[in-house]
Amino acid sequence: MDAIIDIVGAVAGLHLLGIEEVICSPLPMPGGGWVRCQHGDIPLPAPAVCELLKGVPIYGDSLQQELVTPTGAALAAELSSSFGTIPPMTLEQTGYGAGTMQRQDGKPNLLRLMIGYSEVVQEAQQVEVIETHLDDWNPELWPHIAAKLMKQGALDVSLVPIQMKKGRPGFLLRLLADPAQASHLKNSILNETSAIGLRFHTVQRMTLPRTSIEVITPWGTVRAKKIETAEDVRITPEYEDCVKLAEEQNIPLQKIYAAVAELSGTVSGHSH
Known part of the structure; x- marks a missing residue:
């Protein structure tokens, strides 16, 4: 009762x-x-x-x-x-x-x-860090694995060269994830690499407010992020858009980045 x-x-x-x-x-x-x-x-x-x-x-x-x-x-x-x-x-x-x-x-x-x-926050402020050491793995597979992990919801991925026991070269694979997405990302790491175990812990983070915008350059429009700090506002173009435009217009990639920096005041967009 x-x-x-x-x-x-x-x-x-x-x-x-x-x-x-x-x-x-x-x-x-x-x-x-x-x-x-x-x-x-x-x-x-x-x-x-x-x-x-x-x-x-x-x-x-x-x-x-x-x-x-x-x-x-x-x-x-x-x-x-x-x-x-x-x-x-x-x-x-x-x-x-x-x-x-x-x-x-x-x-x-x-x-x-x-x-x-x-309170609606733009990004998860409590995230899970997942990492493992790899010393018997082919690093040529990394671009595929990194792209797959990001597609599956990873917030960030990195691969760092390290010196392991007995002088053996290896890598530190580190991934940042929303805790809700962590489980299937852990399985992907174990399935796609030679890792036989993972370490993970939860951390707090702080992110700056950002807005998705479009920047008009002399060669076309590229997507970008407008990032606000306490001191100023900076514009960061999307790499994939800049590469695509550079190939289409046959111009140096750095020229597009420079144009975005110069024309950062001519923007239109919506909240991300």
């Missing part, structure tokens, strides 16, 4: 509050201890909690008390679209729910709900 009330109440509450998306912080796991259940004493974290939180970010806590119940784990895993830091948002309301358990360390046993309106 208690679990049914918790679940129905939580879902009804989110519905009445008009919540469209739930993002949860990583969940704390106790470093040990026991909890009494219908089947007797079982070790913490409870097996049901471990099963329910497969694929969910967790972190260890030295407290030897139950910090996430099976009901709480089920609600968090089912209702949350993602787990991580507080997303960009305009905060409107904050609420607290207090549990009856008294924590041994004296900290408040609280669940906090923060409600707000999401």
Whole structure:
């Protein structure tokens, strides 16, 4: 009965509050201890909690008390679209729910709900860095792999020459991805290279506002990005457009880049 009330109440509450998306912080796991259940004493974290939180970010806590119940784990895993830091948002309301358990360390046993309106950002500000070392791989395949990874949603890819163990030359393959796209990009790296393992971690980043524009040159129009900084605005043309125009008009590529720099004030475009 208690679990049914918790679940129905939580879902009804989110519905009445008009919540469209739930993002949860990583969940704390106790470093040990026991909890009494219908089947007797079982070790913490409870097996049901471990099963329910497969694929969910967790972190260890030295407290030897139950910090996430099976009901709480089920609600968090089912209702949350993602787990991580507080997303960009305009905060409107904050609420607290207090549990009856008294924590041994004296900290408040609280669940906090923060409600707000999401702030639209042009690019993901929390990204995943994926990398691996390659020392038995043909680098001639890199242009194909790089293009494929970018087509599949990678934000950036790079290949760096490195010196590996026993003096063997190798490469560091590094990829930047939106966490939502990371899984299939990892599979592509493992399928397309000789890598047998990957390292990955989540980082925060800051990006400048940018707008997609068109720049009219004496030889034709090229797409470009207008990038705004605190000090000025700069125009960066799209490489592929410049190459295509240079080949069509049989002119040096650097001449088009110079023309874009000179004519950066003559632009028309739309938000990217």
